[in-house]
Amino acid sequence: MAEPLLSFERVPMSWTDERVELLKKMWSEGQSASQIAKELGGVTRNAVIGKVHRLGLSNRSGGTSQAAAKPEAKAKPEPKAKAAPAETKPAPKPEPRTEPARPAAAESRPATPARKPIVPAGQPLPPQPSANEISPEALAKVHEVEKKARKLTLMELTERTCKWPVGDPATEDFWFCGLPAQPGKPYCEAHVGVAFQPMSARRDRRR
DNA sequence: CCCTGATTCGC
DNA sequence: GCGAATCAGG
Secondary structure, eight states, X not given: OOOOOOOOOSOOOOOOHHHHHHHHHHHHTTOOHHHHHHHHOSOOHHHHHHHHHHHTOOSSOSSSOSOOOOOOOXXXXXXXXXXXXXXXXXXXXXXXXXXXXXXXXXXXXXXXXXXXXXXXXSSOOOOOSXXXXXXXXXXXXXXXXXXXOOOBOGGGOOTTBOOOEEEXXXXXXXXXXXXXXXXXXXXXXXXXXXXXOOHHHHTTOOO
């Protein structure tokens, strides 16, 4: 037992079969390159994107719905000093674009029973604002904030956006707060207030 | 500013 | 093949 365990050091970390699989899976699920990169670890989002393109799955059409064509980024970098052979684009682009399918908001987590609702990623799930023992002021603030909410979709959430869900995931009237999240917290200031109740505030608020 | 993906090109 | 640098857009 000479070699104990390979310490997780700066090892190249190549694209093993498993890693590629995970990459494909996440990419197909619509995960962003940065998220995939973080999940994989040891690679940057650039690496992920590079690999994605090399694999030939630049488009997220390979699995569930084909509804994943987002008109984002056209890319046309050629201002680089390079003797590139005139490569114009005389060929048209017949894109059999069907109607924009509904981006099923309730679908993305593999670790989910996949049934109806779906909740954001990681982090402690917040208790839905119901009959809770929360400071009336905090609740009021939440309500106030919800008006200013950016109403982001699941895909638009980042680590710096408030991930507080509002509404019923089963309906169209569902979105995430999206306001600037507190550093190190998954929610904005207002929602942190109701998400993380101090022990002292809970007490035995028996009815 | 934050984020996203796309592409190029040296390694 | 790989991915940092860069580009381009939201």
